[in-house]
Amino acid sequence: xxxxxxxxxxxxxxxxxxxxxxxxxxxxxxxxxxxxxxxxxxxxxxxxxxxxxxxxxxxxxxxxxxxxxxxxxxxxxxxxxxxxxxxxxxxxxxxxxxxxxxxxxxxxxxxxxxxxxxxxxxxxxxxxxxxxxxxxxxxxxxxxxxxxxxxxxxxxxxxxxxxxxxxxxxxxxxxxxxxxxxxxxxxxxxxxxxxxxxxxxxxxxxxxxxxxxxxxxxxxxxxxxxxxxxxxxxxx
Amino acid sequence: xxxxxxxxxxxxxxxxxxxxxxxxxxxxxxxxxxxxxxxxxxxxxxxxxxxxxxxxxxxxxxxxxxxxxxxxxxxxxxxxxxxxxxxxxxxxxxxxxxxxxxxxxxxxxxxxxxxxxxxxxxxxxxxxxxxxxxxxxxxxxxxxxxxxxxxxxxxxxxxxxxxxxxxxxxxxxxxxxxxxxxxxxxxxxxxxxxxxxxxxxxxxxxxxxxxxxxxxxxxxxxxxxxxxxxxxxxxxxxxxxxxxxxxxxxxxxxxxxxxxxxxxxxxxxxxxxxxxxxxxxxxxxxxxxxxxxxxxxxxxxxxxxxxxxxxxxxx
Numbered sequence: 001x002x003x004x005x006x007x008x009x010x011x012x013x014x015x016x017x018x019x020x021x022x023x024x025x026x027x028x029x030x031x032x033x034x035x036x037x038x039x040x041x042x043x044x045x046x047x048x049x050x051x052x053x054x055x056x057x058x059x060x061x062x063x064x065x066x067x068x069x070x071x072x073x074x075x076x077x078x079x080x081x082x083x084x085x086x087x088x089x090x091x092x093x094x095x096x097x098x099x100x101x102x103x104x105x106x107x108x109x110x111x112x113x114x115x116x117x118x119x120x121x122x123x124x125x126x127x128x129x130x131x132x133x134x135x136x137x138x139x140x141x142x143x144x145x146x147x148x149x150x151x152x153x154x155x156x157x158x159x160x161x162x163x164x165x166x167x168x169x170x171x172x173x174x175x176x177x178x179x180x181x182x183x184x185x186x187x188x189x190x191x192x193x194x195x196x197x198x199x200x201x202x203x204x205x206x207x208x209x210x211x212x213x214x215x216x217x218x219x220x221x222x223x224x225x226x227x228x229x230x231x232x233x234x235x236x
Numbered sequence: 237x238x239x240x241x242x243x244x245x246x247x248x249x250x251x252x253x254x255x256x257x258x259x260x261x262x263x264x265x266x267x268x269x270x271x272x273x274x275x276x277x278x279x280x281x282x283x284x285x286x287x288x289x290x291x292x293x294x295x296x297x298x299x300x301x302x303x304x305x306x307x308x309x310x311x312x313x314x315x316x317x318x319x320x321x322x323x324x325x326x327x328x329x330x331x332x333x334x335x336x337x338x339x340x341x342x343x344x345x346x347x348x349x350x351x352x353x354x355x356x357x358x359x360x361x362x363x364x365x366x367x368x369x370x371x372x373x374x375x376x377x378x379x380x381x382x383x384x385x386x387x388x389x390x391x392x393x394x395x396x397x398x399x400x401x402x403x404x405x406x407x408x409x410x411x412x413x414x415x416x417x418x419x420x421x422x423x424x425x426x427x428x429x430x431x432x433x434x435x436x437x438x439x440x441x442x443x444x445x446x447x448x449x450x451x452x453x454x455x456x457x458x459x460x461x462x463x464x465x466x467x468x469x470x471x472x473x474x475x476x477x478x479x480x481x482x483x484x485x486x487x488x489x490x491x492x493x494x495x496x497x498x499x500x501x502x503x504x505x506x507x508x509x510x511x512x513x514x515x516x517x518x519x520x521x522x523x524x525x526x527x528x529x530x531x532x533x534x535x536x537x538x539x540x541x542x543x544x545x546x547x548x549x550x551x
Contacts, residue, residue, distance in 0.1 A: 003336035007322070014324040079320035079381065082284040083337045084306040231287045 004085070004093025005100075008067065012101055021062045022105050025055055033112050043120025045113060049130040050200040052109065053193075056141045057170050061162035063101060064145035067094045068227070069158040087227040091146070091220055098142045106135060126202040133199020136212035140192055141166060143219035150226040169193075237262050238283055238389065238421065243292035245278050252278040254443040255292070260436075262388070265415040267430035268423040269536075270440035271544060276423035277317060279440065280393050283421065284314040296389070310339065313387040317394050319378025323367030327358050327377055330366055331384060338385025348384070356380040356410065372403030379410060390414060392422035396429065408433060427536045437536065439543055446543040459484060460511055461532040462501040465491075468524035477501060480518060482511040496527065 012018035032051045036042065071077040080090050116122055145162035152158045169192050176187035176194075188194045195212065198205035238260040245253040253275045260266045268276045282289055285301045285308060294301045296308040322330060331349045340348050353362055356376045361369055366377060375395065382390050395411060396404045411433055414420060424430060430437050439447040466473065477486045477499070485502040503511035512529060519526055 003333060006336070007325075007333040010329065011322065011324055074320070074322075075316065075318050076320040076322060078281075078286055078314070078316040079334065080337070082286050082309060082312070082314045083334075084309040084339060085337055086306075 001085075001089040001093040001096075004080075004090055005097050008094055008097030009100055012063075012097065017062065017066065018101050021059055021101065022108065024062075025052075025059055025105050026108060028052075028055055028058075029109055029112070033115075037112070037116060043116050043122070045116055045122055046126055046130045046200050046202055048112065048116075049134050053134050053137055053196060053200070054170075056138050057166040058163070060102075060138070060141040060145050060166065061148075061159040063098045064142060064149050064162060065159035066149070066155040067098065067146055068149040068223070069152050069155045073154050081227075081231060087224045091150075091223045091227065095143060095146055095216075095220060098146065099139055102138045102142060103135065106131065106138070123202075129199050129202050129204050132204070133196045133208065136199075136209060137192060137196045140212045140215040140219070143216035143223075144169075147219045147223045147226065150223045237295075237297055237419070239293075239295040239298075240279075240283070241293040241295070243279075243282060243289045243294060245275075245282060245287075246290045251443050253282070253289075253440075256440075256443070256445055257292075258438055258445060258448060260419060260421055262419050264436055265411075265420045265434045266422075267434035267437040268421065268440060269425065269427065269430055269437055269540060270423075271425065273442075274440040275443045276440055277393055278443075280314070280316075280391050280421070280423055284312055284391050285309050286314075310385065311387050311389055313382030313384065313390045315378045315382045315390070315392045315395060317397070319374055320381070321366040321374060321377060324365065326365055327353070327362050327369075327380075330377065331380055334381040334384040338387075340385055348386075352380045352383045355383065355414075357406070370403075372399055372406065375399060375403070375407055376410070379407070379414075383414075387418075389419045389421070392420065394424055395422055396424070396426065427540055431536050439540055441544045447539055449539075460503045460505050462503055462511060462515065463528070463530050463532050464499050464501060464515060465527040465529075466497045466499075466519060466524045467495060467527055468497055468522070473497060473519075473522065473524065474499065476518060476522065477515075480511075480514045482507040482509075482514050500532075 029052045033048060036044070036048050036051060068077075071080065081087070113122055113127060144165060145158075148162045148165060149155075149158040152161060172187045172191045173193050176184040176191065178184075179187060192212070192215065195205075195208045198208055240256050240258050243253060243256045244251065256275075256279065268279060270276045281287055283294055283296070283301075285305050288302055296311050299308055301308040322333075325333065328349060331352055332345055335345045335348050335352075336342075353359055356379055358373065358376055358380055361373050366374065369377065379390075379392070379395065382392070392411065396407050399407060408429065411420065411422065415433065422433075436450050437447070438445055474486050474488060477483050482503040483501055484504055487500045487502075489498040489500065491498045501511070501515065505511070507514070512531070515529060516526065
């Protein structure tokens, strides 16, 4: 697992993927910071964190698209699956590499917190719950999009499909508002954004933590299953 | 040692391998031959554990690859048809990654990579990105990754395909060298490559083994075929040949020159005196000068054409 993790991290930074991901994330979050904090002279950190959490939907596919789909298209999966390493270790190694880049990006956003702290007031409890929600939601998106990368043959298809799924997850909130009450309840219960809402209000939600971790765990299990099943069924 | 026991592999309705059984003992260099689609790559992917068989058992050093995949995979290095290279990594980074993947301990990785690089002649390009390498070096990097973790068995899928003649010679020399210390199974459709490198060959056709035999004469029990051209229009000579201890069958060939007799003698190898010597002695006694006497090996090419076209004709 650590071999896969190290290799993926190296690949992220040797190719433009991590740089593009971090660059676009920081550019857009700077824009949000300017609009939400600087122009309004506000120090509402949680509103800002809530805004940047929408970037996961847009940018996580960039991070995950090549992780498994490219192994398949380049046929390097033959190396992985004929080595003494399990599909679970491969999946976990890749997931953790993507999460590492995500965390590095989140760490860079602390600059904004510093700026707010210099000119306003930052409440550590609020900040920690906000960042916890942001990171957990990010991990759930990485796991879901990694599963999609395991299901398709090319990175481009993986990116487009993952973006579509992320968009559908976001739109679940909208559907929930207009759907019949029973369906609305189910949809808002399943919504990643709805579950993260308490964190963005400064509340430590154990249900939210459990939900995000469960989504990530189930998506990773399904990824392992997809990798094994593909080889069993059609031989790669 | 690799052992296939009644192994079949189906992809949906397509039977890629049917009831295949063979053993590749330790130290053997085994060539898998066959036309495209014969089942060579499927057999190799099965013995490396890339995918499981539909039926049957595959044993690596006596262990079932389904029951103990990790232990079996540790014993095998695999070069697929397309070398599994990450273009963004350098040769050194790549081999380090594969070594870690193959459970080489952290403190040995550096030395291990250097050994593999030396063995495969990759030193001049060790810090070049794999994506920038020539096809010959890419193939060498592919073989190098198969050697990571010191597996006793190497599986190579068409290792010389797509290379220029110089690169082919280089890779063949490397395989020949590795064959001294490893059990090697490799697939190819180049017959002379098998004759040059292998001690044994298996010919696959439409998922079946249609021929399995040794390529070393000393081990071969096949009859010797002698082609003789004699300066004598003597038809009695055919009868005389049959009186020799070694001769099993005589076939006369039409000759444009009436003063010459051409025949093909099928001889047993089990007699004390070599068949050539017996033939020479007989013709000398009969005062029939030998114009030429050559041994026609039942070449792999002949065998290959016979077993593959024969099967097609049957269908």
